[in-house]
Amino acid sequence: MIICAAVTFSLIPIVFAAVVFSHIMEEDSRLAYVLWPLRLIFIASPVVALFFGLRGALPGTKSLTAPQGRINTTSKILRLVVLVIGGLFTLGAWVAFQPPPGRPNISITFLAYTNEVTGARLARFAITNLNHSTILAYNPNVQIQSPTEPGDAANYWPGYNQWGRLHAKLAEGTSTNFTIMPPTNQLPWRLFFYVYPNQGGGGKNTLKEVVSISCLSVGVWPLFAKFLPLGGAFRLPYNFESDWIKNEN
DSSP states (O other), rough: OOHHHHHHHHHHHHHHHHHHHHHHHHGGGHHHHHHHHHHHHHHHHHHHHHHHHHOOOOOOOOOOOHHHHHHHHHHHHHHHHHHHHHHHHHHHHHHSOOOOOOOOOEEEEEEEEEEEOOEEEHHHEEEOOOOSEEEEEEEEEEEEEESSGGGGGEEEEEEEOGGGOOOEETTTOOEEEEEEEOOOOOOOEEEEEEEEHHHHSSSSHHHHHHHHHHHTTTHHHHHTTSSSOOTTOOOOEEEEOOBOOOOOO
Protein backbone atom coordinates (compact mmCIF):
# COMPACT_ATOMS: atom_id res chain seq x y z
CA MET A 1 0.00 0.00 0.00
CA ILE A 2 2.69 2.49 1.04
CA ILE A 3 4.98 1.57 -1.85
CA CYS A 4 2.21 1.90 -4.43
CA ALA A 5 1.17 5.32 -3.10
CA ALA A 6 4.80 6.49 -2.93
CA VAL A 7 5.46 5.45 -6.53
CA THR A 8 2.29 7.18 -7.70
CA PHE A 9 3.16 10.53 -6.17
CA SER A 10 6.91 10.35 -6.88
CA LEU A 11 6.16 10.69 -10.59
CA ILE A 12 5.30 14.38 -10.12
CA PRO A 13 8.67 15.51 -8.66
CA ILE A 14 10.51 13.31 -11.19
CA VAL A 15 8.73 15.00 -14.09
CA PHE A 16 9.29 18.38 -12.42
CA ALA A 17 13.04 17.73 -12.06
CA ALA A 18 13.29 16.58 -15.69
CA VAL A 19 11.55 19.71 -17.01
CA VAL A 20 13.70 22.00 -14.83
CA PHE A 21 16.88 20.27 -16.04
CA SER A 22 15.79 20.58 -19.66
CA HIS A 23 14.90 24.24 -19.15
CA ILE A 24 18.34 24.99 -17.67
CA MET A 25 20.37 22.97 -20.17
CA GLU A 26 18.50 23.93 -23.33
CA GLU A 27 17.45 27.46 -22.23
CA ASP A 28 14.05 26.82 -23.81
CA SER A 29 11.75 29.66 -22.74
CA ARG A 30 8.67 27.63 -23.73
CA LEU A 31 9.29 25.26 -20.84
CA ALA A 32 8.75 28.13 -18.42
CA TYR A 33 5.01 27.88 -19.07
CA VAL A 34 5.12 24.19 -18.12
CA LEU A 35 7.09 24.82 -14.94
CA TRP A 36 4.46 26.89 -13.16
CA PRO A 37 1.69 24.24 -13.18
CA LEU A 38 4.26 21.65 -12.13
CA ARG A 39 5.46 23.88 -9.29
CA LEU A 40 1.92 24.21 -7.97
CA ILE A 41 1.31 20.47 -8.29
CA PHE A 42 4.64 19.74 -6.61
CA ILE A 43 3.81 21.99 -3.65
CA ALA A 44 0.29 20.61 -3.24
CA SER A 45 1.13 16.95 -3.81
CA PRO A 46 1.94 16.03 -0.16
CA VAL A 47 -1.38 17.44 1.05
CA VAL A 48 -3.28 15.78 -1.80
CA ALA A 49 -1.53 12.46 -1.12
CA LEU A 50 -2.41 12.63 2.57
CA PHE A 51 -6.04 13.51 1.87
CA PHE A 52 -6.70 10.82 -0.72
CA GLY A 53 -4.56 8.26 1.11
CA LEU A 54 -6.60 8.63 4.27
CA ARG A 55 -9.79 8.45 2.23
CA GLY A 56 -8.64 5.27 0.50
CA ALA A 57 -8.65 6.81 -2.97
CA LEU A 58 -5.01 6.06 -3.83
CA PRO A 59 -3.97 2.76 -5.44
CA GLY A 60 -3.11 0.31 -2.71
CA THR A 61 -4.97 2.12 0.06
CA LYS A 62 -8.03 0.88 1.89
CA SER A 63 -11.14 2.99 2.19
CA LEU A 64 -11.94 4.11 5.72
CA THR A 65 -15.67 3.45 5.68
CA ALA A 66 -15.87 1.76 9.05
CA PRO A 67 -15.88 1.88 11.96
CA GLN A 68 -17.30 5.29 12.78
CA GLY A 69 -14.59 6.03 15.35
CA ARG A 70 -11.89 5.60 12.72
CA ILE A 71 -13.66 8.07 10.42
CA ASN A 72 -13.84 10.65 13.20
CA THR A 73 -10.13 10.20 13.90
CA THR A 74 -9.34 10.69 10.21
CA SER A 75 -11.42 13.86 10.08
CA LYS A 76 -9.59 15.24 13.10
CA ILE A 77 -6.23 14.52 11.50
CA LEU A 78 -7.26 16.23 8.27
CA ARG A 79 -8.52 19.26 10.17
CA LEU A 80 -5.28 19.43 12.12
CA VAL A 81 -3.23 19.24 8.91
CA VAL A 82 -5.30 22.02 7.35
CA LEU A 83 -4.85 24.19 10.46
CA VAL A 84 -1.08 23.63 10.52
CA ILE A 85 -0.69 24.42 6.81
CA GLY A 86 -2.95 27.47 7.15
CA GLY A 87 -0.91 28.68 10.12
CA LEU A 88 2.36 28.26 8.23
CA PHE A 89 1.01 30.17 5.23
CA THR A 90 -0.25 32.91 7.56
CA LEU A 91 3.16 33.26 9.20
CA GLY A 92 4.86 33.28 5.79
CA ALA A 93 2.49 35.94 4.49
CA TRP A 94 3.07 38.06 7.62
CA VAL A 95 6.83 37.91 7.10
CA ALA A 96 6.54 38.58 3.37
CA PHE A 97 4.41 41.68 3.99
CA GLN A 98 6.84 43.16 6.51
CA PRO A 99 8.52 46.40 5.35
CA PRO A 100 12.08 45.95 4.10
CA PRO A 101 14.81 46.75 6.64
CA GLY A 102 16.18 50.27 6.45
CA ARG A 103 19.69 51.28 5.54
CA PRO A 104 21.95 50.42 8.48
CA ASN A 105 24.00 53.08 10.24
CA ILE A 106 27.72 52.31 10.08
CA SER A 107 31.01 54.19 10.33
CA ILE A 108 33.83 53.83 7.78
CA THR A 109 37.27 55.09 8.81
CA PHE A 110 40.42 55.10 6.71
CA LEU A 111 43.26 54.49 9.18
CA ALA A 112 46.52 54.63 7.24
CA TYR A 113 48.66 53.17 4.51
CA THR A 114 50.88 50.26 5.49
CA ASN A 115 53.02 47.54 3.93
CA GLU A 116 52.68 43.78 4.27
CA VAL A 117 55.64 41.47 4.73
CA THR A 118 56.09 41.06 0.98
CA GLY A 119 56.38 44.84 0.57
CA ALA A 120 52.99 45.30 -1.09
CA ARG A 121 51.24 48.55 -0.21
CA LEU A 122 47.97 48.24 1.66
CA ALA A 123 45.30 50.54 3.04
CA ARG A 124 43.83 49.88 6.50
CA PHE A 125 40.15 50.51 7.25
CA ALA A 126 37.89 50.22 10.27
CA ILE A 127 34.15 49.57 10.03
CA THR A 128 31.91 50.10 13.07
CA ASN A 129 28.30 49.00 13.37
CA LEU A 130 26.25 51.89 14.79
CA ASN A 131 23.01 50.07 14.10
CA HIS A 132 20.78 48.49 16.74
CA SER A 133 20.92 45.08 15.04
CA THR A 134 23.62 42.78 13.71
CA ILE A 135 24.94 43.42 10.20
CA LEU A 136 27.08 41.52 7.72
CA ALA A 137 29.75 43.54 5.88
CA TYR A 138 31.36 41.76 2.95
CA ASN A 139 32.67 41.84 -0.64
CA PRO A 140 35.03 44.86 -0.55
CA ASN A 141 36.26 46.48 -3.74
CA VAL A 142 38.14 49.58 -4.82
CA GLN A 143 36.75 52.33 -7.04
CA ILE A 144 38.67 55.16 -8.70
CA GLN A 145 37.40 58.54 -9.81
CA SER A 146 36.27 58.48 -13.44
CA PRO A 147 34.13 61.41 -14.69
CA THR A 148 33.13 59.45 -17.78
CA GLU A 149 31.51 56.64 -15.75
CA PRO A 150 28.06 56.64 -14.06
CA GLY A 151 28.46 58.04 -10.56
CA ASP A 152 31.93 59.35 -11.48
CA ALA A 153 33.44 56.06 -10.30
CA ALA A 154 34.87 52.96 -11.95
CA ASN A 155 35.84 49.65 -10.39
CA TYR A 156 39.57 49.10 -10.04
CA TRP A 157 40.80 45.63 -10.98
CA PRO A 158 44.33 44.76 -9.79
CA GLY A 159 44.28 41.44 -11.62
CA TYR A 160 42.44 39.50 -8.91
CA ASN A 161 39.49 40.11 -6.62
CA GLN A 162 39.89 41.22 -3.00
CA TRP A 163 36.45 40.13 -1.83
CA GLY A 164 37.77 37.81 0.86
CA ARG A 165 39.46 40.64 2.77
CA LEU A 166 36.19 41.61 4.46
CA HIS A 167 33.51 39.19 5.61
CA ALA A 168 32.47 40.21 9.12
CA LYS A 169 29.24 39.87 11.09
CA LEU A 170 29.14 42.81 13.48
CA ALA A 171 26.86 43.14 16.49
CA GLU A 172 25.72 46.56 17.72
CA GLY A 173 28.69 48.76 18.61
CA THR A 174 31.39 46.35 17.40
CA SER A 175 34.12 47.08 14.85
CA THR A 176 36.42 45.24 12.49
CA ASN A 177 39.71 46.24 10.87
CA PHE A 178 40.94 44.96 7.52
CA THR A 179 43.34 45.85 4.73
CA ILE A 180 42.88 46.20 1.01
CA MET A 181 45.25 46.89 -1.86
CA PRO A 182 44.82 50.46 -3.21
CA PRO A 183 45.23 51.34 -6.90
CA THR A 184 48.73 51.85 -8.26
CA ASN A 185 47.88 55.06 -10.12
CA GLN A 186 47.58 58.48 -8.49
CA LEU A 187 43.84 58.93 -8.96
CA PRO A 188 41.63 59.45 -5.89
CA TRP A 189 39.93 56.24 -4.86
CA ARG A 190 37.41 54.90 -2.34
CA LEU A 191 36.36 51.70 -0.66
CA PHE A 192 33.16 50.03 -1.87
CA PHE A 193 31.41 47.11 -0.15
CA TYR A 194 28.02 45.59 0.71
CA VAL A 195 26.12 45.35 3.98
CA TYR A 196 23.26 43.03 4.88
CA PRO A 197 21.05 44.39 7.70
CA ASN A 198 19.28 42.37 10.40
CA GLN A 199 21.64 39.39 10.49
CA GLY A 200 21.03 38.46 14.11
CA GLY A 201 19.46 35.25 15.34
CA GLY A 202 15.92 34.75 16.58
CA GLY A 203 12.72 33.18 15.34
CA LYS A 204 11.68 36.11 13.17
CA ASN A 205 14.91 36.13 11.17
CA THR A 206 14.81 32.35 10.85
CA LEU A 207 11.28 32.56 9.50
CA LYS A 208 12.39 35.21 7.01
CA GLU A 209 15.09 32.89 5.74
CA VAL A 210 12.59 30.05 5.32
CA VAL A 211 10.11 32.27 3.43
CA SER A 212 12.78 33.73 1.14
CA ILE A 213 14.28 30.32 0.33
CA SER A 214 10.78 28.90 -0.30
CA CYS A 215 9.95 31.75 -2.68
CA LEU A 216 13.22 31.25 -4.51
CA SER A 217 12.76 27.50 -4.75
CA VAL A 218 9.43 27.76 -6.54
CA GLY A 219 10.45 30.68 -8.75
CA VAL A 220 8.29 33.37 -7.12
CA TRP A 221 11.35 35.55 -6.67
CA PRO A 222 12.64 37.30 -8.73
CA LEU A 223 10.13 36.55 -11.52
CA PHE A 224 7.27 38.38 -9.78
CA ALA A 225 9.33 40.59 -7.48
CA LYS A 226 7.75 43.83 -8.64
CA PHE A 227 4.23 42.50 -8.04
CA LEU A 228 4.76 40.93 -4.61
CA PRO A 229 5.38 42.70 -1.28
CA LEU A 230 8.28 40.46 -0.31
CA GLY A 231 10.48 43.20 1.10
CA GLY A 232 10.26 41.74 4.59
CA ALA A 233 11.32 38.28 3.49
CA PHE A 234 14.15 39.38 1.23
CA ARG A 235 16.92 41.38 2.87
CA LEU A 236 18.76 42.89 -0.06
CA PRO A 237 22.24 44.28 0.66
CA TYR A 238 23.01 47.99 0.71
CA ASN A 239 25.96 49.59 -1.06
CA PHE A 240 28.42 51.57 1.05
CA GLU A 241 31.31 53.75 -0.04
CA SER A 242 34.00 55.54 1.93
CA ASP A 243 35.05 59.12 1.29
CA TRP A 244 37.44 59.73 -1.58
CA ILE A 245 41.04 59.07 -0.55
CA LYS A 246 44.10 60.72 -2.02
CA ASN A 247 46.52 58.09 -3.32
CA GLU A 248 49.90 59.01 -1.87
CA ASN A 249 53.25 57.55 -2.69
